[in-house]
Amino acid sequence: METVAYTEKIIEIDGFRIAIKIWGDQSGTPVLAIHGWLDNANSFDKLIPLLSNDICIVAIDLAGHGWSDHRTQDTSYYLWDYAVDALKVIEKLGWKKCIILAHSMGTGVASIIAGAMPNKVTKLIFIDGLGAPFVVEEENIVTEFRKSVQQLKMARKTKLYGFSDPDVGYFKTKEEAVHDRMDNVIGKISYDASLCLVERSLIKVSQGYRWRFDPRIVLSECYRMTEQQAQLFIKNIQCETLIVLGKQGLFADGMYTSRIKQFKNATVHQIDGGHHLHLEEAYRPISTYINQFLKI
Structure with a gap:
């Protein structure tokens, strides 16, 4: 893997801090990179060094992920x-x-932006994602809402999913966390890939290590899109789209x-x-497909 310098920065929006990584000359063609569920801005570390030198890529940590702030308890994590x-x-x-480069859940976020605000997005690049990743059948909306509320209540009561005291460690070593991440998220990943993500997802506490992300994002949302809604956003995308599955x-x-x-207009x-x-x-x-697609 090639090594290319990047800059870390915190953007503050209405008192909420979003962490970003910036690659390339900021005068270049702007590209926003949006990672997937439980991942972070490191998701694109291997890919970006091989992309065109004429683009400026800003990879963000979505709220509740990586080094970005967690949402307050009276708000949620919807697409x-x-x-x-x-x-x-x-x-x-x-x-x-800008151009948007997105993976998995990030493609759900990107599809909303490009579908609702087509003037904001010039091109889309989807990596193993086709819009909203988690949908609900319309007839199950009431049931899923009830389950979600009960699940959150139970998680807080039993201190599951990271709802324990903030100083409680889940792993004695970083190595344990890397191996846990390899097997316990959507799709198994290699040691190197897991290590890349864990570097930005782990926090050191007195009793070891614990995940940095907000534990609420592990739980089901109270309300999810239906398949019809997910496709409606896609249907309204006007720009060229590169999809790599x-x-x-x-x-x-x-x-x-x-x-x-x-x-x-998708390839x-x-x-x-x-x-x-x-x-x-x-x-x-x-990276070859992306460079050919961008033609910058």
Whole structure:
């Protein structure tokens, strides 16, 4: 993997801090990189060094992830909220429009922005993601709401999912956390890929290490999009879209093929790799596809 210098920065928006990593000349074509669920801005560390020198990439830690602030207890982590945050970051950076590079849940955030504000996005790049990752059938909305409320109440009562005292460690060593991350999130990942993400997801406490992310993001939201809503955002995307799916990823069995049909102008590639293929060896062919697509 090539090494390219980047800058760490904190953007404050209405008193809320969003952590970002900036690669490249800030006068270059702007690209916003949005990671997936339980990941962070390090998600693109292997890929970015191989991309064009004529772009400026800003990778963000979504709220509750990485080094960004956690939301207050009276607010939630919905895709809509992440989309609003991203739009505020774009505005704060002084960008009138940009390209969005997204993985997994990040493609759900990107689809909302590009579908609702097509003038803000010039091109989209989706890596093993096709919009909103978690949807609910309309007839199950009431049931899922009830389950979500009960799950949060139970997690707080039993101190599960990181709801324990903030000084309680879940791992004695960082190595334990790396191995836990390899097996216990969507799609297994390699040691190196896990280490890359863990470096930004772990916090040292007196009793060892614990996850830095807000434990609430592990739980189901009270309200999720329906499949019809997810496709409606995709249907309203106007720009060119590059979609790279892993043959062993979430869409290996043809899941959501109906969504691909909703894109007006999409190029789709399927290559060997799992859900986090951009953090594995596939980052090299992916970078080639992206550079060809951007043509900068």
